Amino acid sequence: DAGITQSPRHKVTETGTPVTLRCHQTENHRYMYWYRQDPGHGLRLIHYSYGVKDTDKGEVSDGYSVSRSKTEDFLLTLESATSSQTSVYFCAIGGATDTQYFGPGTRLTVL
Amino acid sequence: GENVEQHPSTLSVQEGDSAVIKCTYSDSASNYFPWYKQELGKGPQLIIDIRSNVGEKKDQRIAVTLNKTAKHFSLHITETQPEDSAVYFCAASPNNDMRFGAGTRLTVKP
Numbered sequence: 328d329a330g331i332t333q334s335p336r337h338k339v340t341e342t343g344t345p346v347t348l349r350c351h352q353t354e355n356h357r358y359m360y361w362y363r364q365d366p367g368h369g370l371r372l373i374h375y376s377y378g379v380k381d382t383d384k385g386e387v388s389d390g391y392s393v394s395r396s397k398t399e400d401f402l403l404t405l406e407s408a409t410s411s412q413t414s415v416y417f418c419a420i421g422g423a424t425d426t427q428y429f430g431p432g433t434r435l436t437v438l
Numbered sequence: 439g440e441n442v443e444q445h446p447s448t449l450s451v452q453e454g455d456s457a458v459i460k461c462t463y464s465d466s467a468s469n470y471f472p473w474y475k476q477e478l479g480k481g482p483q484l485i486i487d488i489r490s491n492v493g494e495k496k497d498q499r500i501a502v503t504l505n506k507t508a509k510h511f512s513l514h515i516t517e518t519q520p521e522d523s524a525v526y527f528c529a530a531s532p533n534n535d536m537r538f539g540a541g542t543r544l545t546v547k548p
Contacts (some may be wrong), residue, residue: 330468344539358505358534367540368540369442369444369509369527369539369540369541370482370527370529370538371538372535372537373462377534385535386439386535386537415480417493419484420483422461423470423531423533423534423535423536424470424531425468425470425486426484426535427472427484427536428484429481429482429483431480431481432479432480434493
């Protein structure tokens, strides 16, 4: 595996609570991505970053925010979690028109 | 934005047979087409990719073909083995917003 870790790996939370997921890379890649994976939808891009403090929205960004203060860390925040945000979240590094390497995923359940 | 459709959603083959998964895309600006394999409980892993200036690419038992005119591309796995059982995703990327197909669950029966 490329040097990508995600934390936590599993989380159960309640509706309305804030949640932050962390992605950490040791590959010094400029680009980092957050995807969510749901049955029947494949992977959908939430947000991506093309450098420290440089981020942009993806296909399903509503309800999510991101931050990147260091090259190695990309944080995904759900300000007020909803049941529709129950999903498996994957971080990836690499170029959009080049190989992307995925982390092991975080399974989030919002009750 | 780009829209990627993938078929079939499930595929079952006997060990040793070939498997073919097909994808179509909508954005003619897409120029990079990767295929990912995802095993249970793991993140997707790239198995092969093709760029728009190439019509076919092969890597041992795996091959990908691209028809830019028809906007479709296919994954071919020959001499399938039980360890090929997984979910496979195609994707198309015109820019920073890579779009994935919904996935194909491949089962190889011994």
